[in-house]
Amino acid sequence: MNLLKPAVLMTLAGLAAPALATNGTMPHGYGIKAQGMGGASIALPQDAIAAANNPAGMAIVGNRLDAGLTWLKADRGATIGGTYLSANDKDNYFIPDFGYNRVIDDRLSAGISVIGNGVGTRYSHPVGPPTNSNAGSELMQVVLSPTLAYKISPGQAIxxxxxxxxxxxxxxxxxxxxLANQGFEHAFGYGxxxxxxxxxxxxxxxxxxxVSKxxxxxxxxxxxxxxxxxxxDIPEHFGIGIAYMPTxxxxxxxxxxxVSxxxxxxxxxxxTSAGAFGADNGPGFGWKDQNVFRVGINVAASDTLELRAGYSHGSQIIPSGETTLNYLAPVTPQKHLSAGLxxxxxxxVEMNLAYTRTFDSMVVGSGASLGIDPRHSQHLLGASVGWTY
Structure with missing residues (x-):
């Protein structure tokens, strides 16, 4: 590998450095209630953000509107050649979500969920070989999900x-x-x-x-x-869930x-892909497919108060031999512990709160990535208001 190639690879990593990146470029859960249960939500829809977790859930949540905001404080960087470099020149982010659902008749519901992925990374100085400006990147994704849900029989919905x-x-x-500073580039897509x-x-x-790609x-x-x-692109992902009420x-x-x-x-x-940068077989981030497991509990403490907690664990998606590409994209977190109410x-009218601690995780580089060790941890505090009608 020539001297230019590692520099370009490290630059490319800035594209996948969303502060929301706890499971790759995605959060551990969509919606404040799901966040408070470690993201567990596929069999337990609780608000009008449900379509982002399982579209069938919109047939269950009834008439409601939800609006939320999550404050995220990120702590990330990498040890390179024995020296730790912080990527925290910007470490506070705010991520909104929104959902609306309406029951059309006894079987059919229609609604929309709106969620976001990604934010960015920013250094207070140039990184790598001499440059004219400070290193950094910003990636933002917004997904709107117009949804139809239908009760095919009592207790069954699609x-x-x-x-x-x-x-x-x-x-x-x-x-x-x-590549001089290009400014923002935009793209639309569908799935x-x-x-x-x-x-x-x-x-x-x-x-x-x-969820298709x-x-x-x-x-x-x-x-x-x-x-x-x-x-x-935003990757294909699929899952199964179970909800159990012992009392x-x-x-x-x-x-x-x-997640694919x-x-x-x-x-x-x-x-180390052989193709040129930008080619179909050109170098990429080297991420592996990911398995994510989430568990949570919800307790109705009274007629007006519910308490919840949860835990999420995702398999590591950055192999040790691929850390160079993730110099500016330390998407290393695996463990999340959360609580909410x-x-x-x-x-x-209801108020919802959730706090999640994303524990620090480091990947130690090896082979072609020897000496580059990215790490990342987070605090997330989310609040939302829900209206039923």
């Missing part, structure tokens, strides 16, 4: 969402690879999500969801860097998910 996505990307401080929910008994509910338009300003000529006031939930990162060339191609102000 749902379908059209995922319409927008993303924007900016990279700074990469003049040393012949499909399917879901099912079914009650086996009064105590047990199962759920399953499938969201095919995004090419990021033309960065087509000479990203494999696939500027490809940066009328206690609900346990668990999910298992699979390797199917996206710019993300899954190896650091719902306080009902009256029959129609």
């Amino acid at each position: 749902g379908v969402s059209l995922n319409v996505a927008y993303q924007r990307l900016d990279i700074r401080g990469v003049e040393h690879v012949g 499909l999500a399917l879901g099912w929910s079914g009650k086996l008994s009064d105590q047990v509910t199962l759920g399953a969801s499938y 969201t095919h995004m338009g090419k990021l033309d300003k960065y087509r000479s860097l990203l494999a696939g000529g500027g490809e940066f 009328p006031t206690v609900t346990l939930a668990a999910d298992a998910l699979r 990162w390797s199917d996206i060339r710019s993300i899954g191609n190896s650091l 719902t306080w009902r102000l009256d029959k129609q």
